[in-house]
Amino acid sequence: MGPSKLRMEARASRSFASRPDRKNLAYINQSLVSDGSLVLSVDERLHPYASEWMPTLPQALESSRPIGQSIRIDTGSLQRPDDLGNPSLALGRVTAWLRNSGLSAWLEDETQAVTASIDLDSGIASIAIDLDHASSPVDVTSLLTITAGLLLVRTGRTPVHAGAVVHPVTGSAWLLVGDSHTGKSTTTANLVRAGWSYLSDDYVVLSRGSSSEVIVEGWPDDFHIDEGWQQGRSTGVRGTLREADLRDGARKETAALAGILFPRVDASLPTEIQPVAGVVGLERIIRQSPWLIADPSRARDVLDLMRIAASANTADIRLGADTFADPALLDSVVRHYADRIP
Secondary structure: OOHHHHHHHHHHHHHHOOOOOHHHOOEEEEEOOOOOOOEEEEEHHHHHHHOOOOOOOOOEEEOOOOOOOEEEEEEOOOOOOOOOOOOOEEEOOEEEEEEHHHOEEEEEEOOOOEEEEEEOOOOEEEEEEOHHHOOOOOOHHHHHHHHHHHHHHOOOOEEEEEEEEEOOOOOOEEEEEOOOOOOHHHHHHHHHHOOOEEEEOOEEEEEEOOOOOEEEEEOOOOEEEEOOHHHOOOOOOEEEEOHHHOOOOOEOOEEEEEEEEEEEEOOOOOOEEEEOOHHHHHHHHHHOOOHHHHOHHHHHHHHHHHHHHHHOOEEEEEEOHHHHOOHHHHHHHHHHHHOOOO
C-alpha cells in the first residue's frame, strides 16, 4: 500500500469512523468556497476515493444533496457521448471535452471507470465511479480538479496551483506559484514557523474583490514536504506534514492579494528575490490554471482577474540551502521585499 493510499484511508477514518449517527446519513457535503456557492457532495461509500482531493474544510453528513451549484459523486456509470471530437483539456490521466457550444462538458480517466458529465449552465456536475471496473488506479484527483475549475470559471473565479502565505503585519496574501517540487510547500511551512499565517500550500481560489482587489481563498490540506524539512536538510524524499501539527491559528480562510512569488530551488546560491514583468507573471499563472483556456466563453472575465493579480507585484524567489535550514532568514528576505511594496 503506497503513502497516498494510506493518507486517503487515514483521512476517511479520522473524519467519519467515530460518528454515532453515520448509519442514518448518506452524503458528505463540503463547501469549496466561503460563500457556499459550490458544494462537493459525496456518496458516503465513495469518500475514500474523493478524500485524497478534498481540502481540509468543514464537512457535514447530510441526508440530502445541496440544491444549488454542486459536484455530486455517486456509484455507477454514465452514458459516454458519441460525438466527443478533439479534447479541450488533459490533466494527469484525465481528459475533458467541452460540448454543445460550451454548455456542457464530459470528463473521463483513462480507465473510463471514473466519468463526469457537467451542465455548465446549471452548475451541476455528476461524477460516477464504477466500482465494478475501478480495480486499476483511477485518477479522481485530476478529474475533481478540472471539474471544480470549469465550474468556478463560470462564476468568474479560478483555482490556481499555488500556495499562499499571509503577512503577519499587513494581513495580505502572497501567492507561491509554480509546478510541483519548486518549493511551495517548504516555503509555506518555513514562513509559518517564522510567524506568518497561510491559506494553503498547494491550491488556492482567486476571485474579484472591490475595485482592483483580488481575494485569495485556500484549499488547505496536509503538506507533502521533504522529510528533512524540520532538520533543515534536504533528503529528496517527500513525507507528510499534518496541518494539525502546525501552529494553532496559523491558517486563515481568505486574504486580499498583495503579490506573487515564483519559487525555484538552487541550493548552491543564497536565497534572493528579483522582480519580474507582469506579463511574465501572467503567463506563469495561466500555466497553473489551465481550465481558463478550456472554456473560451468565460476566458475574458477570468483573464482580467489574472491580469489584476499579475499587476500587483510579481517576483522570482530563488530558494537556497541557507533559508531551508533557517526560517528566520527566509522571513527576513521575504519581508524585506514585501515591505518595500506600496
